[in-house]
Amino acid sequence: MKMNLPPLTQAFVLHFGEMGSRWGISRTVGQIYALLFLAEEPLNADDITEKLGFSRSNVSMGLKELSSWRLVKLQHKPGDRREYFSTPEDIWEIVRILAEERRKREIDPTLSMLRQALVETPATAGERHAQERMAEMHGLIELITRWSEDIQKLETQTLIQLLEVGSKVQKVFEIKDRLKVVAGGKSRRRAKDEGPADV
Amino acid sequence: MKMNLPPLTQAFVLHFGEMGSRWGISRTVGQIYALLFLAEEPLNADDITEKLGFSRSNVSMGLKELSSWRLVKLQHKPGDRREYFSTPEDIWEIVRILAEERRKREIDPTLSMLRQALVETPATAGERHAQERMAEMHGLIELITRWSEDIQKLETQTLIQLLEVGSKVQKVFEIKDRLKVVAGGKSRRRAKDEGPADV
């Protein structure tokens, strides 16, 4: 109930509690993660209980959920039986793990539902149209997913560089035609006489 | 309670109902959007009520929420007083709007909380460390946000091309040094003697 934290940390923890509940995770899980993220050293469950002021069992559940997301690392201190939890040092690693897990839990099931729907034979014009929409969505998700899988393989440093360049994305893109020469023109041809999108 | 939909559509609608509830939106709102997304023509509130089988007032609330996210377009048919709702034709437009709204509602408040925390003077070593972590997070969010803002400005067709190229991201990146010549070397220099990330 009552938190036991320096004010700076407390503001952060409360904020991520709220954010968490807008996403799929509960407020407490969000707070636990926020606390671990800021902590200088790994914390054990009792530390967390004491600092955040909710029940020991709630902390246990929360840590279990975070583990299932692979978001916390577990370690032991010599001569201490308790388990200590921490977050990855590299914050980009956290983003990577999050993206992977979300893909596994949300994207993949969605894709398979869509594929299933796409092999059915539509009975009416309405159904045919629905199927077309689903095909569009399937294509979009596949494209984004594949792209982000590639991205995730990059090392942190490389990724940051890429994003920094990306801020000048138009320019990267202007380069693209030149790129074809290098990459060997594997992607399908797409000329400027293809109609533009109607937004 | 009982839905009145062709089976193909129904599977899709149910799926996005579930997905919706994993994100911030409620099951019904997810279902309404899924239905509109597949619909051949704009639907009015009574159509939706009839097809999804929940109360008229719930549909009204749902549509209101979708409007607040700018995810539905409102239009009128001549000689009909009712309001008709539809989703954007271009599915990438939907992604764009979603990203913008999430930024407004989640990213911006987070950034301002972080900035606030970063100007405080830390009292202890622990607080100083916490502040450093927050600074890392602030940097990460800014980088990603700025990048995605740029991306969002691109037209659909351009964006798709870019993502397709992006699948060969390593190659794009190898090109980067060449790019500097073109872009005029505006980004800060970063040589290979800077240490790599330790993941």
Next chain:
DNA sequence: TCCTATTTTCAGAAATTCCTGAAAGTTCAT
């Protein structure tokens, strides 16, 4: 083995979120 420190589970209490029907509000044609 038994004891102790620690973690996990789980039934139900508490809190939150969602949904509905009834009533009020709007808008437009007459």
Next chain:
DNA sequence: ATGAACTTTCAGGAATTTCTGAAAATAGGA
């Protein structure tokens, strides 16, 4: 101004999710 067609609001009931304390499980040491 009235009434018909339609939409929105909102109090409170229903459903879901979260949290807790008590009890059970586990693991290590004597």
